Amino acid sequence: MNTSWGWEYRRYDPGTERLVESLCTLGNGRFATRGSAPESTADAVHYPATYLAGCYNRLASTVAGRTVSNEDLVRLPDWTALRYRCLPDGAPPGDWLTPDHPTLRRHHVRLDLRAGTLTRHMLFLDVEGRRLGITHTRLVHMGDPHLAAQRTVLRAYGWRGRVEIVSVLDGDVVNAGVERYAALAGRHLVEHRAGAEAEGTAWLSCRTSAAAVHIGLAVRTSTRPLAAVDRACAATAATQTSVLPIRRGQPVVVVKTAALSSSLDRPLADPVRSSIEQAEHAPDFPTLLASHRAAWQRLWSEGGLRVTGESGRILRLHAFHVLQTLSPHTAELDAGVPARGLHGEAYRGHVFWDELFVLPYLALHFPETARALLMYRHRRLPAAREAARRAGGTGAMFPWQSASSGAEETQRLHLNPRSGRWLPDHSHLQHHVGSAIAWNAWQYGLATGDTGFMHGPGAELLLHTAHFWSGAAAWDAGLGRYRIRGVVGPDEYHDAYPDAASPGIDDNAYTNVTAAWVLARALDLYAEIPAARRAELLGQLAIGAEDLGRWEDISHRMYVPFHDDVISQFHGYGDLAELDWDTYRARYHDIRRLDRILEAEGDTPNRYQASKQADTLMLGYLFRPAELAGLFTRLGYGFDDGLWARTVAYYLRRTCHGSTLSSLVHGWVLARQQGPDAWRYCQEALIGDITDIQGGTTGEGIHLGAMAGTLDLVERGIVGLHSAADGLHVDPVPLSAIPGSTFSVSCLGHRDIHIRFRPGRLGIRVPPSRLGPVHLVLPGARHERISAGQERWFRLPAG
Numbered sequence: 001m002n003t004s005w006g007w008e009y010r011r012y013d014p015g016t017e018r019l020v021e022s023l024c025t026l027g028n029g030r031f032a033t034r035g036s037a038p039e040s041t042a043d044a045v046h047y048p049a050t051y052l053a054g055c056y057n058r059l060a061s062t063v064a065g066r067t068v069s070n071e072d073l074v075r076l077p078d079w080t081a082l083r084y085r086c087l088p089d090g091a092p093p094g095d096w097l098t099p100d101h102p103t104l105r106r107h108h109v110r111l112d113l114r115a116g117t118l119t120r121h122m123l124f125l126d127v128e129g130r131r132l133g134i135t136h137t138r139l140v141h142m143g144d145p146h147l148a149a150q151r152t153v154l155r156a157y158g159w160r161g162r163v164e165i166v167s168v169l170d171g172d173v174v175n176a177g178v179e180r181y182a183a184l185a186g187r188h189l190v191e192h193r194a195g196a197e198a199e200g201t202a203w204l205s206c207r208t209s210a211a212a213v214h215i216g217l218a219v220r221t222s223t224r225p226l227a228a229v230d231r232a233c234a235a236t237a238a239t240q241t242s243v244l245p246i247r248r249g250q251p252v253v254v255v256k257t258a259a260l261s262s263s264l265d266r267p268l269a270d271p272v273r274s275s276i277e278q279a280e281h282a283p284d285f286p287t288l289l290a291s292h293r294a295a296w297q298r299l300w301s302e303g304g305l306r307v308t309g310e311s312g313r314i315l316r317l318h319a320f321h322v323l324q325t326l327s328p329h330t331a332e333l334d335a336g337v338p339a340r341g342l343h344g345e346a347y348r349g350h351v352f353w354d355e356l357f358v359l360p361y362l363a364l365h366f367p368e369t370a371r372a373l374l375m376y377r378h379r380r381l382p383a384a385r386e387a388a389r390r391a392g393g394t395g396a397m398f399p400w401q402s403a404s405s406g407a408e409e410t411q412r413l414h415l416n417p418r419s420g421r422w423l424p425d426h427s428h429l430q431h432h433v434g435s436a437i438a439w440n441a442w443q444y445g446l447a448t449g450d451t452g453f454m455h456g457p458g459a460e461l462l463l464h465t466a467h468f469w470s471g472a473a474a475w476d477a478g479l480g481r482y483r484i485r486g487v488v489g490p491d492e493y494h495d496a497y498p499d500a501a502s503p504g505i506d507d508n509a510y511t512n513v514t515a516a517w518v519l520a521r522a523l524d525l526y527a528e529i530p531a532a533r534r535a536e537l538l539g540q541l542a543i544g545a546e547d548l549g550r551w552e553d554i555s556h557r558m559y560v561p562f563h564d565d566v567i568s569q570f571h572g573y574g575d576l577a578e579l580d581w582d583t584y585r586a587r588y589h590d591i592r593r594l595d596r597i598l599e600a601e602g603d604t605p606n607r608y609q610a611s612k613q614a615d616t617l618m619l620g621y622l623f624r625p626a627e628l629a630g631l632f633t634r635l636g637y638g639f640d641d642g643l644w645a646r647t648v649a650y651y652l653r654r655t656c657h658g659s660t661l662s663s664l665v666h667g668w669v670l671a672r673q674q675g676p677d678a679w680r681y682c683q684e685a686l687i688g689d690i691t692d693i694q695g696g697t698t699g700e701g702i703h704l705g706a707m708a709g710t711l712d713l714v715e716r717g718i719v720g721l722h723s724a725a726d727g728l729h730v731d732p733v734p735l736s737a738i739p740g741s742t743f744s745v746s747c748l749g750h751r752d753i754h755i756r757f758r759p760g761r762l763g764i765r766v767p768p769s770r771l772g773p774v775h776l777v778l779p780g781a782r783h784e785r786i787s788a789g790q791e792r793w794f795r796l797p798a799g
Contacts, residue, residue: 029327073349344701380406
């Protein structure tokens with residue numbers, strides 16, 4: 001049974017252990033450790049792993065007769081490992097105990113979300129009736145981003161004797177957490193050295209093979225009662241072995257305090273010496289726990305979201321994992337938004353467009369972190385410009401998958417586990433990622449009023465992306481419109497026309513509309529920037545006033561395809577065959593990965609009106625109804641509620657939700673329409689990871705975009721919160737399954753604006769400050785002012 005602040009698993013199930021490890025990962029925004037049992041080693045059941053944000057390495061592999069190069073988030077040495085066995089008086093030594101040992105009788109894992117700790121209780125009972133209780137408590141310190149600690153308490157019941165304890169710092173690790181990557185090289189760490197200081201602190205040094213990131217890990221192991229320690233250092237591991245007396249009422253306590261440093265740290269220092277000093281000087285476990293809890297308390301005060309019932313508990317878990325991956329410590333790093341968090345190796349730890357679903361939440365709660373994540377993109381602007389140049393384009397072409405350098409990291413081959421075949425991967429043609437980056441920058445500016453960023457790095461992101469779309473758009477005299485050809489949209493199932501010799505489809509509606517939006521916003525931003533800065537930007541872009549005129553023209557005359565009175569996903573979509581959905585559901589039951597099913601049958605989704613995930617409907621996620629209508633009107637197309645309702649219904653019937661983001665977007669769009677199925681999709685987004693709805697994928701890492709997106713669904717979707725030049729807007733869309741919520745936001749310089757949303761009512765409390773009042777815009781364009789230090793309640797229109 002789970003409590004409002006706890007997430008629990010009351011029995012051990014090897015079949016779901018990897019899922020438990022992912023969902024019980026602990027992190028602090030700099031590094032994270034999976035929630036694996038300390039007794040375990042990597043095998044088919046367990047996968048202990050630690051990951052450092054931004055630590056990537058490149059290896060070459062040979063697959064399907066080709067050499068491919070992949071850059072991966074590196075699995076680091078295991079600091080948690082602990083072995084133990086019983087030495088009963090007058091009896092031979094027992095086995096080394098693990099959760100898989102047949103004498104395990106009880107097993108209970110509890111993740112404390114309030115405190116940021118993981119506790120694992122186990123009870124072993126041998127054939128002689130001797131019982132041994134084990135309690136592990138682990139934290140990855142949210143206050144000091146270099147520290148982590150683990151306390152183990154061993155209790156004897158019905159016997160006395162000794163226990164042998166082996167504390168291990170294990171550097172013999174490889175990336176092997178995703179089965180379908182088994183054919184790829186995974187040994188990223190080289191040049192291991194291990195040692196121990198006179199005070200008993202073990203240390204390990206290594207570096208990544210290609211990127212030459214140096215890693216230093218140190219572990220201070222202490223025991224109670226004190227005992228002699230036998231230390232041994234091999235090439236890739238350091239061990240400390242103790243034998244301690246144990247009997248009823250006299251537990252044995254082992255504390256491992258770890259420190260992680262790397263050459264990515266600033267200021268630069270020797271990673272080994274730095275980690276040793278930090279481990280040796282770290283406080284004892286109770287003191288570390290107290291300061292860690294205090295740091296989490298501050299985070300919850302700024303980023304917490306309170307919703308009643310089961311949904312509220314799941315939302316709290318989602319917030320917990322978002323904050324562990326992207327905390328205020330992340331603002332000090334050169335790191336992006338890893339699509340699977342710091343929780344596993346799926347997608348090789350790469351950065352996709354998932355930040356589109358993450359940054360709106362961060363901008364409202366942790367604007368400094370949101371800004372830092374945008375700066376990750378800005379620092380890679382030169383690489384994006386070079387990519388555009390090499391492709392014969394202009395401006396900046398951001399990669400679909402990014403890692404350390406900003407180069408395109410999308411694999412050229414991917415494995416279909418169902419057929420066993422390696423297939424060409426054309427997803428690097430998803431150039432709409434640039435629009436997502438521009439949208440995030442624009443939303444950040446609206447939420448914060450940070451003109452320094454918007455006139456500086458933000459302007460460069462928007463204008464270079466606009467310049468790319470200007471170069472990509474080609475005039476079609478027959479249509480009298482601009483077109484963008486040879487791309488892949490968010491759907492991903494359609495990467496070419498049926499039987500086409502080359503990849504890509506033309507005029508993806510989402511891509512074209514968002515490109516037009518980027519061009520329009522870039523012109524708006526350019527107009528408000530001081531003249532000297534405008535001249536500087538034109539010089540960077542190597543464009544003149546006539547180019548800006550082209551931007552304006554494209555933003556009014558971009559082509560959007562239609563068929564059957566709905567918006568077409570792309571030009572020619574309506575000509576594709578209809579899929580026999582009932583037959584495939586009956587044959588395979590789960591058809592989320594329809595692409596793999598069809599390929600294994602010798603077919604392809606390119607032939608059918610069948611989408612992996614929300615594509616055209618993503619427009620309804622990014623833009624509120626009035627904004628979307630304004631975009632289409634600017635483009636010269638008629639747009640009304642009827643058109644959008646038909647479009648939504650059309651694609652609902654033709655989408656198999658092969659991405660966790662799809663249910664989120666559909667739930668969001670249907671909630672805006674007050675659709676009867678809205679909650680079904682929202683609920684699927686909520687439970688996607690905790691039930692491992694895609695069958696084994698959560699164990700490879702959580703889906704960070706979907707988790708953050710559910711938080712955003714409540715705040716921006718249901719409460720209808722958004723910032724604009726005239727103030728903080730609230731435009732609620734009541735959802736009976738989530739009738740109320742409470743949270744605090746940062747807006748236009750104000751911190752900790754407390755918002756309480758209830759059926760028909762809204763409460764706003766503005767903390768005391770030297771800033772002016774908060775301007776609030778309620779439904780019906782009703783303007784209100786809340787002064788600093790004031791709380792006010794407002795009635796909202798029915799429905």
